[in-house]
Amino acid sequence: MSNDGISTLQSVLQRHGATRALHLHLVDRLAEAPALLRRHYPGQRYTVVVDALTAGLAGDQIALAVGAGMVTVAPRRDGSVVAGRVEAEQVTRQLREQNTQVAIAVGAGTLNDLTKFASQQLGIPACVVATATSMNGYTSACAALLDGGVKVSVPCAAPRLVIAPVDLLCQAPARMIAAGFGDLRSRPVSGADWYLGHRLLGTPYAAEALHLVDAAAHLASASVAHLVERTPAAIAQLAAALLLSGMAMDIAGTSAPSSGGEHLISHCLDMFHYAHGGPQDLHGCQVGVATLAAAHLYERLLATDVLSLTSQLTSQPTPPPEESWDDLAQRLAPHFGSLWATVQPVAREVHGDADHRRARLEVLRRDWPTTRRSLRDILGHDPVSTRDLLLAGAPVRFVDLGLSPGDTRAALLHARFVRARYTILDLAADLGMLETWVDELLATGGL
Numbered sequence: 513m514s515n516d517g518i519s520t521l522q523s524v525l526q527r528h529g530a531t532r533a534l535h536l537h538l539v540d541r542l543a544e545a546p547a548l549l550r551r552h553y554p555g556q557r558y559t560v561v562v563d564a565l566t567a568g569l570a571g572d573q574i575a576l577a578v579g580a581g582m583v584t585v586a587p588r589r590d591g592s593v594v595a596g597r598v599e600a601e602q603v604t605r606q607l608r609e610q611n612t613q614v615a616i617a618v619g620a621g622t623l624n625d626l627t628k629f630a631s632q633q634l635g636i637p638a639c640v641v642a643t644a645t646s647m648n649g650y651t652s653a654c655a656a657l658l659d660g661g662v663k664v665s666v667p668c669a670a671p672r673l674v675i676a677p678v679d680l681l682c683q684a685p686a687r688m689i690a691a692g693f694g695d696l697r698s699r700p701v702s703g704a705d706w707y708l709g710h711r712l713l714g715t716p717y718a719a720e721a722l723h724l725v726d727a728a729a730h731l732a733s734a735s736v737a738h739l740v741e742r743t744p745a746a747i748a749q750l751a752a753a754l755l756l757s758g759m760a761m762d763i764a765g766t767s768a769p770s771s772g773g774e775h776l777i778s779h780c781l782d783m784f785h786y787a788h789g790g791p792q793d794l795h796g797c798q799v800g801v802a803t804l805a806a807a808h809l810y811e812r813l814l815a816t817d818v819l820s821l822t823s824q825l826t827s828q829p830t831p832p833p834e835e836s837w838d839d840l841a842q843r844l845a846p847h848f849g850s851l852w853a854t855v856q857p858v859a860r861e862v863h864g865d866a867d868h869r870r871a872r873l874e875v876l877r878r879d880w881p882t883t884r885r886s887l888r889d890i891l892g893h894d895p896v897s898t899r900d901l902l903l904a905g906a907p908v909r910f911v912d913l914g915l916s917p918g919d920t921r922a923a924l925l926h927a928r929f930v931r932a933r934y935t936i937l938d939l940a941a942d943l944g945m946l947e948t949w950v951d952e953l954l955a956t957g958g959l
């Protein structure tokens with residue numbers, strides 16, 4: 513891209529990064545990475561963390577240029593490289609054995625998560641050289657690790673130095689680029705969910721984080737027309753958008769600004785994949801499709817006469833849904849199977865009690881005109897449009913992710929039990945409408 517374009521994006525990143533003591537470098541060429549590493553961490557013992565693929569792409573070159581040691585994460589039996597507890601402990605041990613002072617992930621989500629986790633354990637800074645614009649976790653302050661078949665989010669320091677070389681990012685597989693766009697496509701619904709939680713449960717809502725998420729969404733939309741061609745300008749915009757979006761989670765102290773019900777659906781698919789061999793796609797591809805589903809549910813909510821529905825519900829001694837915890841647990845246990853032991857305490861918390869449900873419905877009824885207006889503003893006029901995802905080459909239907917209609921229905925109904933975070937899925941359930949709306953959506957929504 514033009515030097516002007518990249519330096520404008522770079523100055524935006526630098527300005528935002530400085531507020532978090534993060535050094536973010538969007539650069540034209542991978543060849544610029546070694547000098548940046550040496551500039552920020554002069555005279556240190558570096559180790560690069562790679563897998564077989566990223567070693568060939570960039571890891572070997574960087575290790576040679578800065579005189580770094582190397583840790584290569586081995587694939588599992590099925591050939592996939594996983595950010596699991598076992599791998600995380602292996603990486604930690606190897607970094608320790610090499611007396612590493614600065615760990616450098618060369619890769620995308622998996623290698624970045626492993627390196628962040630291991631660096632946190634060792635009390636050393638983590639850096640990352642990004643190889644794909646596939647997700648927004650580069651700058652986030654947590655690592656998603658697979659632990660006992662379940663993805664857990666482990667808090668740890670964000671990488672202090674992120675280098676995004678546009679020439680390398682342009683070579684990433686098309687599906688990974690589409691996934692990065694899909695991850696950012698969650699903005700309307702994750703923003704609406706975050707707002708809902710704030711409105712109905714009083715959870716914190718940070719304007720500064722929202723501002724960054726908006727800046728990220730704006731850059732992502734600007735990039736979409738040329739992502740499939742992988743023009744350096746479009747890839748640079750997407751990379752900058754992903755870095756800003758990850759930082760927003762860091763600033764908010766929660767992933768909520770960029771992660772609502774659509775992410776719960778994606779997590780649920782991941783859990784079923786690891787535990788029961790269910791279908792799985794790249795995180796951002798799942799998030800993009802799930803975003804459309806959540807956006808459809810929001811449209812149903814906004815078209816509903818919420819005032820009379822909530823009046824009816826709150827006038828009853830126990831507002832529906834009246835299912836007891838025992839009945840619900842009996843229904844959910846066979847569905848989650850071996851995952852149930854892990855999910856059960858979260859599901860119990862999500863189910864809550866009738867008093868809290870009534871309180872939420874009363875707040876909803878009292879403030880509905882304002883809430884409705886704000887939700888419409890956050891969602892935009894057409895959040896269910898598939899146009900931008902299709903332009904980015906991303907999937908738009910659950911069947912594109914390999915899910916049957918039955919799998920899809922189960923994921924939409926049960927995803928809310930895998931993490932206690934209030935989203936449109938919970939609100940639809942509070943209103944006693946989740947099943948009806950999901951069934952309508954599956955019958956008519958083309959998902």
Ligand SMILES: [Zn+2]
Nearest residue numbers: 648695775799
């Ligand atoms: Zn995500």
